[in-house]
Amino acid sequence: SAVISQKPSRDICQRGTSLTIQCQVDSQVTMMFWYRQQPGQSLTLIATANQGSEATYESGFVIDKFPISRPNLTFSTLTVSNMSPEDSSIYLCSVEGGLSTEAFFGQGTRLTVV
């Protein structure tokens, strides 16, 4: 299994500002994923981040709003840009399980935009 550290665990931000969320894994992984979980809702995939290439975004998510970096095989960041109250959500980092068939998740970042 993989141990994932996500920072910050929570934050309250002013509208119009940006927040960068960090995801650190204790082992090298090829694929990392970012999910959004809006209040009372399910998880929705934002993008897939592979090392050495640009992130692949799902429908409804764009790079200008959610830029992602993947500088190496153990680290990724997601930035939520020009935030509005509608961006208030939990953001979760996930990584491939390697030989295991399941993905592993970080503990999430609870973002509140005021």
Added chain:
Amino acid sequence: AQTVTQSQPEMSVQEAETVTLSCTYDTSESDYYLFWYKQPPSRQMILVIRQEAYKQQNATENRFSVNFQKAAKSFSLKISDSQLGDAAMYFCASGSGTYKYIFGTGTRLKVLA
């Protein structure tokens, strides 16, 4: 498009009793996996159980078992001898081996003492 449907927003079970959470899915993939994840208030997504679609035998993990009906595209989770620590949101998810999951809307399980 892949979809996962959980029709029970909330369920309650008495401690030590058995409860079944429902999940149906739709996928065009021939090779896929199904999962149940638990999300307690800590927000950590914890894998409860997984099922490979090519396996006919239902997966079992201690008090947790699934009823996988491939033709009906149904994947329910049975929790036996429910414990207070089982209280959480439970999400059903499907994936095709790319680790990109489609999640259901979740079922909040309450365990009554």
